[in-house]
Amino acid sequence: MTVNAPTKDQLKQWDEEDPLNWTRAEFEIPDARKCGGKVDGETVYFCGNSLGLLNKRARQHMMEELDVWSTSAVTGHFKHPHGRPWKTLADPMLPVIAKLLGAKESECAHSSTLTTNMHTLLTTWYAPTPKRWKIVIERGAFPSDWYAAQSHPGLHRNVLSDEQIENAILAVEPREGEELLRTVDILKVIEDNKDEIALVWLPMVQYYTGQVLDIAPMVKxxxxxxxxxxxxxxxxxxxxxxxxxxxxxxxxxWCTYKYLNSGPGGTGGFFIREGLSDNGRRLAGWWGVNPKTRFDMTEEFDPTPGAQGYMQSNTGVLGSIPLLATLELIDKVNFDNLRAKGDRLTGALDALLKQSKYYIPADKLPKEEDDTKIGFHIITPELPNRGSQLSLFIHPAKKGIMPRVFEKMVDRGLVGDERFPYVIRLAPMALYNTFQDVGRAAEIVEEALAEVEAEGLGK
Incomplete structure (x- = not known):
C-alpha cells in the first residue's frame, strides 16, 4: 500500500486528531542522553519490537506488589489488598491474551520464558520415528529458535541414527538474491518431504525483515x-x-517484553490447541496440577484442563505484574484500533523514508561490485505482510557502514536497533509513539546518512 508522504503540518494535525493520542501519557519516555545520545529531551523511541517502554501503571503495580511482599509476605498469595492474589495472578491476563491470539482462554498459559516454553513443547510433541523425524524451520531464525530446534533431534539417539540427527533440520530460506520468504517455497519443502517431516516451526513475524508470514496455508x-x-x-x-x-x-x-511492555525478561506464555494429544509425554510440574487439588499435595498428578496443565512452576509475580497494565490498556482501546494506528504510523514512516535522497528503490539496487554509494533500501514488505516495523538495509554493505549510521542516529535521539551486519530496525509503537515522532525519525535517518557521507565511507 503506497502512502503519500505527509508534511510536518499534517503530522501535527494527525496527532491532534488521533483518538488514541492520550495513551502516550501512560508511558515513561526515555531520556535521549541516558540512551547514549548527544541531545536533550525525550528519545524518539522506535525499539519497542525489542523492548517496550515502562507503563506508568506498571510502576504503580510494582510498588504495590513490593509493599504487599513487605507487609503481608506469604499471605499475599491468598489475600491481597489490591485484589491480585499471587496464586491466581494470571487469571485476569488470560482473557485479553486469548483475544490477542484468536484462541480460547483454556488454550493459553502465562508462564516461564519463550525458549523454555519452546523446549517444553518440543519435548512433548517432537517425538521422532525412524521414518518421520525432520524439523522444518527458517534459516536465519532468531537464535533462540534455531538453537532449540537443533538440540532436540540429538535427544533421540535411541530412535534416530547419527545421519538422521545430522540431517534433521530442513531450513527454508529466501531465493537467491531475495530477502523475503515465499509461501510457495515453504509449501514445496513441506510437500517434497511430507513423509519425513515431524514438525514445522516458523515465526509469525520474521524478526530481521519484519515480514509477516501467511500462516494458514502452511498449517493446512x-x-x-x-x-x-x-x-x-x-x-x-x-x-x-x-x-x-x-x-x-x-x-x-511468545514473550511479552516487546509489544506488551512487561519489562526485561518478563514472563512469557504458550498456546496448545484444544484436544491435542500429548501421548503421555507431558513434563509435569506442581503448577500444572488442577487448582482445585493443587494444595492437597497428593502424589497423583491431576492436570489442569488445557494449556495450563503444562505449566511447571508458579507465576513469577515481579516478572508478570507489569504486563497487566498494558493488557488493561489494550483491552480499553481495542486492539483493532491499535493495529489501525500502527499501520498509519509505519506507513507514514515508509513514505517519508522513500522521499530521502538516500533511498534506493528495489529496481535500482546495486550489484555487490557496484555497491559503493551510501544509502538504504527497505527490506520489510508492504501491508498486509508487515506490522509495526521497518528494516533498513544500509549500503554500501561491503564497507560496514551500518554501525556508523546507527551511532549517528542514537546521537540525535533516535533509538532503534542494529542487526548485524547490515540492518537497522525502526518500529513505531501505536501505544506511545506519535506521528511527529515519525517525522523526526525520518529527518534523523537523513541527517545520520549525510554525516557519515561527509566523513567519508572509508573512515
Missing amino acids: KTHEAGALFGLDMAHGIGNIKMHLDDWGVDFAV
Whole structure:
C-alpha cells in the first residue's frame, strides 16, 4: 500500500486528531542522553519490537506488589489488598491474551520464558520415528529458535541414527538474491518431504525483515503431511492480528517484553490447541496440577484442563505484574484500533523514508561490485505482510557502514536497533509513539546518512 508522504503540518494535525493520542501519557519516555545520545529531551523511541517502554501503571503495580511482599509476605498469595492474589495472578491476563491470539482462554498459559516454553513443547510433541523425524524451520531464525530446534533431534539417539540427527533440520530460506520468504517455497519443502517431516516451526513475524508470514496455508499443508505446526509469536503478539484457532496452529510460544511492555525478561506464555494429544509425554510440574487439588499435595498428578496443565512452576509475580497494565490498556482501546494506528504510523514512516535522497528503490539496487554509494533500501514488505516495523538495509554493505549510521542516529535521539551486519530496525509503537515522532525519525535517518557521507565511507 503506497502512502503519500505527509508534511510536518499534517503530522501535527494527525496527532491532534488521533483518538488514541492520550495513551502516550501512560508511558515513561526515555531520556535521549541516558540512551547514549548527544541531545536533550525525550528519545524518539522506535525499539519497542525489542523492548517496550515502562507503563506508568506498571510502576504503580510494582510498588504495590513490593509493599504487599513487605507487609503481608506469604499471605499475599491468598489475600491481597489490591485484589491480585499471587496464586491466581494470571487469571485476569488470560482473557485479553486469548483475544490477542484468536484462541480460547483454556488454550493459553502465562508462564516461564519463550525458549523454555519452546523446549517444553518440543519435548512433548517432537517425538521422532525412524521414518518421520525432520524439523522444518527458517534459516536465519532468531537464535533462540534455531538453537532449540537443533538440540532436540540429538535427544533421540535411541530412535534416530547419527545421519538422521545430522540431517534433521530442513531450513527454508529466501531465493537467491531475495530477502523475503515465499509461501510457495515453504509449501514445496513441506510437500517434497511430507513423509519425513515431524514438525514445522516458523515465526509469525520474521524478526530481521519484519515480514509477516501467511500462516494458514502452511498449517493446512503441514497437517496434510501428517506433521504438527508450531509458531513463534515473539514479534507477533501485540503487533499482528492473529487467529490461531481458525488457522489450526497446534502450539505456539511468545514473550511479552516487546509489544506488551512487561519489562526485561518478563514472563512469557504458550498456546496448545484444544484436544491435542500429548501421548503421555507431558513434563509435569506442581503448577500444572488442577487448582482445585493443587494444595492437597497428593502424589497423583491431576492436570489442569488445557494449556495450563503444562505449566511447571508458579507465576513469577515481579516478572508478570507489569504486563497487566498494558493488557488493561489494550483491552480499553481495542486492539483493532491499535493495529489501525500502527499501520498509519509505519506507513507514514515508509513514505517519508522513500522521499530521502538516500533511498534506493528495489529496481535500482546495486550489484555487490557496484555497491559503493551510501544509502538504504527497505527490506520489510508492504501491508498486509508487515506490522509495526521497518528494516533498513544500509549500503554500501561491503564497507560496514551500518554501525556508523546507527551511532549517528542514537546521537540525535533516535533509538532503534542494529542487526548485524547490515540492518537497522525502526518500529513505531501505536501505544506511545506519535506521528511527529515519525517525522523526526525520518529527518534523523537523513541527517545520520549525510554525516557519515561527509566523513567519508572509508573512515
